[in-house]
Amino acid sequence: MTSAGAAAVRTDSAERAPRWSALPTWIRYTIVVAALLALWQAYISLAHVSPLLVASPFAVAAALWKDVLNGQLPTATWNTLRSLLIGVAIGAAIGFILASFAVFSVVGRDVLAVLTSILNPLPAIAILPLAMIWFGLNARSIVFVVALATIWPVAINIDIGFRTVSATLQMVARNLGLRGARFVWGVLLPAAMPYTITGLKTAWAFGWRTVVAAELVFGAAGSSGGLGWYISNARYYLNTADIFAGLVVISLLGIALDALFGLLERATIVKWGMTRAK
Amino acid sequence: MDPLVVGTDVHISYGGFNAVRNANFTVRRGEKFILIGPSGCGKTTLLKAIGGFQKVTSGRITIAGASVGEPGPDRAIVFQDFEQLFPWRTVRDNVVYALRVARKTPKAEALERARAMLSLVGIEPAADKYPHQLSGGMKQRAAIARALALEPAILLMDEPFGALDAITRSQLQLELNDIWRKTGVTIVMVTHSIQEAIYLGHNVAVMTSVPASILETVDTSDVDDVGSPAFGEFSRHLRSLLVAPQPSGELVAT
Numbered sequence: 001m002t003s004a005g006a007a008a009v010r011t012d013s014a015e016r017a018p019r020w021s022a023l024p025t026w027i028r029y030t031i032v033v034a035a036l037l038a039l040w041q042a043y044i045s046l047a048h049v050s051p052l053l054v055a056s057p058f059a060v061a062a063a064l065w066k067d068v069l070n071g072q073l074p075t076a077t078w079n080t081l082r083s084l085l086i087g088v089a090i091g092a093a094i095g096f097i098l099a100s101f102a103v104f105s106v107v108g109r110d111v112l113a114v115l116t117s118i119l120n121p122l123p124a125i126a127i128l129p130l131a132m133i134w135f136g137l138n139a140r141s142i143v144f145v146v147a148l149a150t151i152w153p154v155a156i157n158i159d160i161g162f163r164t165v166s167a168t169l170q171m172v173a174r175n176l177g178l179r180g181a182r183f184v185w186g187v188l189l190p191a192a193m194p195y196t197i198t199g200l201k202t203a204w205a206f207g208w209r210t211v212v213a214a215e216l217v218f219g220a221a222g223s224s225g226g227l228g229w230y231i232s233n234a235r236y237y238l239n240t241a242d243i244f245a246g247l248v249v250i251s252l253l254g255i256a257l258d259a260l261f262g263l264l265e266r267a268t269i270v271k272w273g274m275t276r277a278k
Numbered sequence: 279m280d281p282l283v284v285g286t287d288v289h290i291s292y293g294g295f296n297a298v299r300n301a302n303f304t305v306r307r308g309e310k311f312i313l314i315g316p317s318g319c320g321k322t323t324l325l326k327a328i329g330g331f332q333k334v335t336s337g338r339i340t341i342a343g344a345s346v347g348e349p350g351p352d353r354a355i356v357f358q359d360f361e362q363l364f365p366w367r368t369v370r371d372n373v374v375y376a377l378r379v380a381r382k383t384p385k386a387e388a389l390e391r392a393r394a395m396l397s398l399v400g401i402e403p404a405a406d407k408y409p410h411q412l413s414g415g416m417k418q419r420a421a422i423a424r425a426l427a428l429e430p431a432i433l434l435m436d437e438p439f440g441a442l443d444a445i446t447r448s449q450l451q452l453e454l455n456d457i458w459r460k461t462g463v464t465i466v467m468v469t470h471s472i473q474e475a476i477y478l479g480h481n482v483a484v485m486t487s488v489p490a491s492i493l494e495t496v497d498t499s500d501v502d503d504v505g506s507p508a509f510g511e512f513s514r515h516l517r518s519l520l521v522a523p524q525p526s527g528e529l530v531a532t
Binding site: 166168171174176178182186187 | 329331348349350351353354355357359361362364365366375376379380408409410411428
């Protein structure tokens, strides 16, 4: 009987499902996403919610498919990303220049300190009404507020990064005769890379929120054509599935940007062994 | 007996603190000159003054007759800190970059010189590694290679082996002697190891505690056999100089 018992145990363990933690990450994540979608669909089917209030996953997928094919979503996505890219690029450049002046002169440091403390607590979106008066109802207003949202996180982080470059590395740089712009570009900036990336990540997050919010405001006036405008427009026609489709695109883009930063980190600070302890 | 670096009545103070007082010394061209003293006695300050990183309050330091100016690649410096290589550049690129910016060396020539220097310090196989992938000893070798590539008139070394384990340290001392024989570069080195000072140095300047001045310069050029009676004799002499004058100083004697 012992051999039969052992056989039974063996069969039992072979039939048992693989342990959750033993599954590859992407499978685990897919299962979680599928479960959430199933819950969502179950809620729609069982609670008989009005499709005007909550769209079903299938309706959202259909809306996504339709507006991707007819070009509405790609155009809106491109418009939003363009405003975001230009805004973040301008903001990051100004932030970098402010931090560079701050590292070389007391005046620069004071200017940065005062500007940061006045403007950093101000949500950039609150400047939008002013921007609309100055630049009109167009993408320039949006770029302006996005830039404003990104200057401070970039400037503050690069400034901290510059200040924490080791005294030894700075002496090595002086020993090699590096001064001024070449010192900043050749030594300070790469040495401060962990902080710069943190600053850029925060800048993207701020900029991303700001650009969508600004487009939502513009939706009322209806001339921008970004994702915020797409959502606002869908609301105007009570097209709930389209609103959800817009939100899905925004979320997916956020995930994609995070992945891009992951790649940037692996190509720089991870490769250089400069990642700070988490 | 050609004097290269001459310090005359050097005083250095900063922030109301007298770091160096009345130091007089002469480093001859092509010799290995050692500054030894207890921790915090101002020997590093003096080395930085030769490098141009520290202003002299009064007195004068001259190099080949001219007063010390801004830091420059003619006085290449190697630090104790392992993190003195640019972490975003490979070992080879650290040397090449130094040559490109400090000596305006053309790229092909810089690459060739980097290869030669890395081979001289014995880390050519690790040329394409990033600094964080190297051991402490290899990082210091790379830093020495980068400094030597610049063809400095003087190689300044601030306790370059101070943070290494004893075995690696002995190995690098041996190699430094070898490198010196091959290049003939003038070396000014700070240490707090008596053994290292006698083994490596031609002349050992003994510094007292703060405010530091040079108590005595001992010629140890004939002694480098660690086991010889002469080595023991010098060791005892240096120890008596370093230990005796300070009743309660913080003393480091290896």
